[in-house]
Amino acid sequence: MEYERDHNTSSSSPPSLCKQLASSTLRGSFLNIPVVDLSASDEELVVRAVVKASEEWGIFQVVNHGIPTELMQQLQVVGKQFFDLPEAEKEAVAKEEDFEGYKRNYLEGIKAWDEHLFHRIWPPSCINYKYWSKNPPRYREVNEEYTRHMKKLTEKILGWLSEGLGLPPVALTKSLGGEMAEYVIRVNFYQPSPKSELALGAAVHTDIGAITLLVPNEVPGLQVFKDEQWLDLEYINSAVVVIIGDQLMRMSNGRYKNVLHRATLDKENLRILWPVFVAPKHDLFVGPLPELTGDENPPKFETIVYKYYLHQTIRNWTLDKLPLY
Ligand code: OGA
Numbered sequence: 001m002e003y004e005r006d007h008n009t010s011s012s013s014p015p016s017l018c019k020q021l022a023s024s025t026l027r028g029s030f031l032n033i034p035v036v037d038l039s040a041s042d043e044e045l046v047v048r049a050v051v052k053a054s055e056e057w058g059i060f061q062v063v064n065h066g067i068p069t070e071l072m073q074q075l076q077v078v079g080k081q082f083f084d085l086p087e088a089e090k091e092a093v094a095k096e097e098d099f100e101g102y103k104r105n106y107l108e109g110i111k112a113w114d115e116h117l118f119h120r121i122w123p124p125s126c127i128n129y130k131y132w133s134k135n136p137p138r139y140r141e142v143n144e145e146y147t148r149h150m151k152k153l154t155e156k157i158l159g160w161l162s163e164g165l166g167l168p169p170v171a172l173t174k175s176l177g178g179e180m181a182e183y184v185i186r187v188n189f190y191q192p193s194p195k196s197e198l199a200l201g202a203a204v205h206t207d208i209g210a211i212t213l214l215v216p217n218e219v220p221g222l223q224v225f226k227d228e229q230w231l232d233l234e235y236i237n238s239a240v241v242v243i244i245g246d247q248l249m250r251m252s253n254g255r256y257k258n259v260l261h262r263a264t265l266d267k268e269n270l271r272i273l274w275p276v277f278v279a280p281k282h283d284l285f286v287g288p289l290p291e292l293t294g295d296e297n298p299p300k301f302e303t304i305v306y307k308y309y310l311h312q313t314i315r316n317w318t319l320d321k322l323p324l325y
């Protein structure tokens with residue numbers, strides 16, 4: 001696909017944006033975004049399905065993943081309770097100089113329309129509980145329990161993706177820094193927008209980290225760009241959405257695809273989503289794994305310190321002032 005080539009550099013600004021944005025959206029057509037049932041008795045089949053979806057789509061949903069439905073509901077309840085607090089209480093955990101904290105973005109120019117709460121959840125040494133809201137009181141307990149499950153599921157999926165590359169199951173997790181890989185949750189809260197055709201909750205982007213595991217509420221609006229079309233992600237109760245980010249594409253030397261996606265707003269209904277972004281430890285060099293490259297397979301991406309990739313990409317986003325719609 002066209003955008004892979006352009007993602008070859010450390011910048012990941014989506015190319016040909018105008019062309020892509022001009023493409024129509026297949027509203028109500030939930031075609032084909034793969035769904036993988038992790039409880040299938042033949043693990044080989046699960047591995048193959050996860051690998052194929054990562055090669056061809058860069059996004060898939062998993063069901064029967066082992067995270068208790070009750071816990072997923074609790075996560076949603078405490079998140080919603082936070083956003084329902086009076087503005088002054090939410091400001092108690094407001095974002096400061098770093099990315100963590102609460103931020104509200106309702107711009108008149110309809111460029112952005114979101115509120116979010118962002119904080120690290122792993123490793124424990126990087127957590128700043130200042131940004132975990134004290135209200136509702138169960139916020140911390142529920143998020144800690146959820147983190148344990150997220151980490152387990154992420155490592156399981158990374159294990160299968162490692163096998164898909166012909167590597168030992170721990171290969172990808174290890175290359176992200178093992179226990180020091182960074183997990184960050186962002187609760188995205190999108191009020192209904194009367195101008196929903198014009199505004200976006202999140203601009204067109206690929207996820208910068210390695211992999212994202214996301215739980216949405218039941219209101220559709222996450223769209224992915226595939227074969228020159230925008231496709232809606234179908235809501236499946238209790239499913240977890242898995243998105244391949246830039247670093248897995250780079251580490252796999254292009255075998256796994258990152259995926260362009262965006263968040264639309266709904267005219268009448270609140271959208272709220274819980275992505276967990278998994279990224280390499282910040283000072284690690286990240287690029288095609290040496291086992292995957294050689295004379296026959298030259299590296300397609302440069303190896304650079306993740307922190308630089310991250311900063312460069314965010315700076316490019318800002319400089320490019322990506323059109324949001
Ligand atoms: C993100 C993202 C989608 C959404 O936060 O990276 O893609 O619908 N979110 O909020």
Ligand code: NI
Pocket residue numbers: 205206207261
């Ligand atoms: Ni995203």
